[in-house]
Amino acid sequence: MTALPHAHAPTRIPGPAVARLALYLHVLRNYNLRGIAVVSSPQLATAAGVNPAILRKDLSYIGANGVRGVGYDVAKLIGRVSMALHTDDTHSVALAGAGRLGQALLAHTGVGRGFTVTALFDDDPALIGTTLSDGGPVVESLDTLALAGGWDIGVIATSDDRAQAACDAFLEAGVRQLLNVTATTLQVRLETPGVVIRQVDLALELQVLSFQAKHAPDRPTGSDANTGSEESGSAPSGSAAARYRETMTS
Amino acid sequence: MTALPHAHAPTRIPGPAVARLALYLHVLRNYNLRGIAVVSSPQLATAAGVNPAILRKDLSYIGANGVRGVGYDVAKLIGRVSMALHTDDTHSVALAGAGRLGQALLAHTGVGRGFTVTALFDDDPALIGTTLSDGGPVVESLDTLALAGGWDIGVIATSDDRAQAACDAFLEAGVRQLLNVTATTLQVRLETPGVVIRQVDLALELQVLSFQAKHAPDRPTGSDANTGSEESGSAPSGSAAARYRETMTS
DNA sequence: ACCTGTGAAGATTTTCACAGCA
DNA sequence: TGCTGTGAAAATCTTCACAGGT
Numbered sequence: 001m002t003a004l005p006h007a008h009a010p011t012r013i014p015g016p017a018v019a020r021l022a023l024y025l026h027v028l029r030n031y032n033l034r035g036i037a038v039v040s041s042p043q044l045a046t047a048a049g050v051n052p053a054i055l056r057k058d059l060s061y062i063g064a065n066g067v068r069g070v071g072y073d074v075a076k077l078i079g080r081v082s083m084a085l086h087t088d089d090t091h092s093v094a095l096a097g098a099g100r101l102g103q104a105l106l107a108h109t110g111v112g113r114g115f116t117v118t119a120l121f122d123d124d125p126a127l128i129g130t131t132l133s134d135g136g137p138v139v140e141s142l143d144t145l146a147l148a149g150g151w152d153i154g155v156i157a158t159s160d161d162r163a164q165a166a167c168d169a170f171l172e173a174g175v176r177q178l179l180n181v182t183a184t185t186l187q188v189r190l191e192t193p194g195v196v197i198r199q200v201d202l203a204l205e206l207q208v209l210s211f212q213a214k215h216a217p218d219r220p221t222g223s224d225a226n227t228g229s230e231e232s233g234s235a236p237s238g239s240a241a242a243r244y245r246e247t248m249t250s
Numbered sequence: 251m252t253a254l255p256h257a258h259a260p261t262r263i264p265g266p267a268v269a270r271l272a273l274y275l276h277v278l279r280n281y282n283l284r285g286i287a288v289v290s291s292p293q294l295a296t297a298a299g300v301n302p303a304i305l306r307k308d309l310s311y312i313g314a315n316g317v318r319g320v321g322y323d324v325a326k327l328i329g330r331v332s333m334a335l336h337t338d339d340t341h342s343v344a345l346a347g348a349g350r351l352g353q354a355l356l357a358h359t360g361v362g363r364g365f366t367v368t369a370l371f372d373d374d375p376a377l378i379g380t381t382l383s384d385g386g387p388v389v390e391s392l393d394t395l396a397l398a399g400g401w402d403i404g405v406i407a408t409s410d411d412r413a414q415a416a417c418d419a420f421l422e423a424g425v426r427q428l429l430n431v432t433a434t435t436l437q438v439r440l441e442t443p444g445v446v447i448r449q450v451d452l453a454l455e456l457q458v459l460s461f462q463a464k465h466a467p468d469r470p471t472g473s474d475a476n477t478g479s480e481e482s483g484s485a486p487s488g489s490a491a492a493r494y495r496e497t498m499t500s
Numbered sequence: 501a502c503c504t505g506t507g508a509a510g511a512t513t514t515t516c517a518c519a520g521c522a
Numbered sequence: 523t524g525c526t527g528t529g530a531a532a533a534t535c536t537t538c539a540c541a542g543g544t
Contacts, residue, residue, distance in 0.1 A: 023451075026435065066503075067543090070503070085460075104350040105452060109456060177463045183276065202431065204276065205429055208272055209446060209448045264513065265513090290526090291525070303514080306528085309527085316526055316527085319521070319522040319524050504543080510535105514532080
């Protein structure tokens with residue numbers, strides 16, 4: 001926290017840019033694993049399915065340090081984006097709901113992106129006291145959730161009818177950042193300040209998807225190096241984080 | 251399809267509006283189940299966590315027919331939004347990956363939003379030939395995916411390393427709408443036209459969430475009837491579909 | 501020759517504010 | 523009085539285009 005060595009521009013990062021940066025980070029990590037040390041903005045942009053121009057703009061928000069005529073140092077860029085997204089620090093996550101969805105999440109988030117599930121809650125008596133993954137936390141009763149605390153993020157993956165209870169419990173436990181992957185729309189008391197809730201509803205994504213498909217009209221015109229071909233069409237923004245595909249030109 | 255009785259305004263619906271409409275639909279369905287027949291825009295807006303103004307604007311895109319001074323007929327509005335999103339027609343879905351994530355999705359999408367999973371594919375020999383849910387489809391080998399077809403949407407919920415293969419198979423089977431819930435960035439051949447891919451990466455959502463929390467500065471000022479209190483702050487758009495919470499004023 | 505970084509133009513989306521009606 | 527529907531203003535985001543460097 002506090003002042004960094006060379007805090008370049010205190011520019012406010014646009015919302016959509018944050019989502020894309022997280023996306024770049026993912027792609028960059030893959031490049032790193034494949035041993036690619038340098039990447040250019042056209043390369044990275046096509047890999048992420050965005051315009052090279054907006055990629056450069058996004059990177060400019062976090063003070064990118066690429067080499068003109070060459071590109072970006074992958075490792076260095078990973079560090080920079082991680083820092084901007086606060087992913088260099090590890091966040092502790094509590095997961096409510098140890099059903100299929102919860103278990104999938106447990107495996108999904110453990111990939112190593114700075115998030116560790118340190119607590120697991122469920123109502124199922126058969127699950128309480130057991131461990132779902134190697135080295136993972138022991139499942140506790142949902143009732144005890146509100147009594148504990150100390151997590152940075154709470155993930156709600158319960159059944160729909162228990163989502164609100166889990167939400168209330170998290171708030172009581174002092175958890176302010178919630179990711180809700182149930183189909184329930186959560187209610188938050190007005191008194192509670194600073195709460196950030198993020199909702200991911202897969203059924204909703206299906207609806208948006210099928211709508212986009214029915215209305216995909218014209219292909220985007222790329223003047224830069226973007227050979228944008230398939231897809232796109234409508235939904236210019238939508239969830240920026242929720243619409244990328246690699247288009248590795250042959 | 252084709253011309254409807256009174257196709258009001260051929261206005262193009264903005265991308266973010268589509269996501270929000272799907273959200274309203276969900277909330278409206280809940281109202282319907284609770285026996286609430288009429289709802290006003292301030293009510294619905296607070297329930298969906300959006301400004302009443304933008305709600306009305308969104309509804310205006312689909313030719314809303316509310317009663318001034320009163321509100322909207324819930325049942326009628328459900329019908330209208332469903333029609334606009336093409337959810338009144340049932341879409342067939344093929345699901346690749348019958349692991350925990352796939353199973354969770356199978357239960358999730360079956361809620362009855364116009365999507366039915368009619369085919370299920372996986373590589374696990376132990377799963378092939380079995381049925382995962384009552385009345386659900388029998389699990390088939392992933393290799394047979396490309397040979398079949400006829401689905402409106404393909405959902406990719408395999409392990410990360412098999413996601414690309416599933417994507418290729420879907421495209422070969424003629425499926426143009428894909429929802430990818432793995433952390434893999436898919437590559438699509440340039441030749442394939444009209445492909446719409448939607449990506450949902452939960453690890454990415456966590457990153458965006460934690461960033462938003464670190465940068466939530468000032469509370470939004472609502473001049474209409476919006477008592478916007480908690481949350482919001484930055485990320486004005488982000489995934490509009492991925493950030494709603496009820497704020498039922500007491 | 502090629503790529504980065506960014507001001508400025510352009511496109512899109514959200515919010516405002518008010519006319520119109522029950 | 524209360525709410526809908528919508529043109530117009532404001533805010534936001536994306537794309538362009540080019541200076542600057544290697």
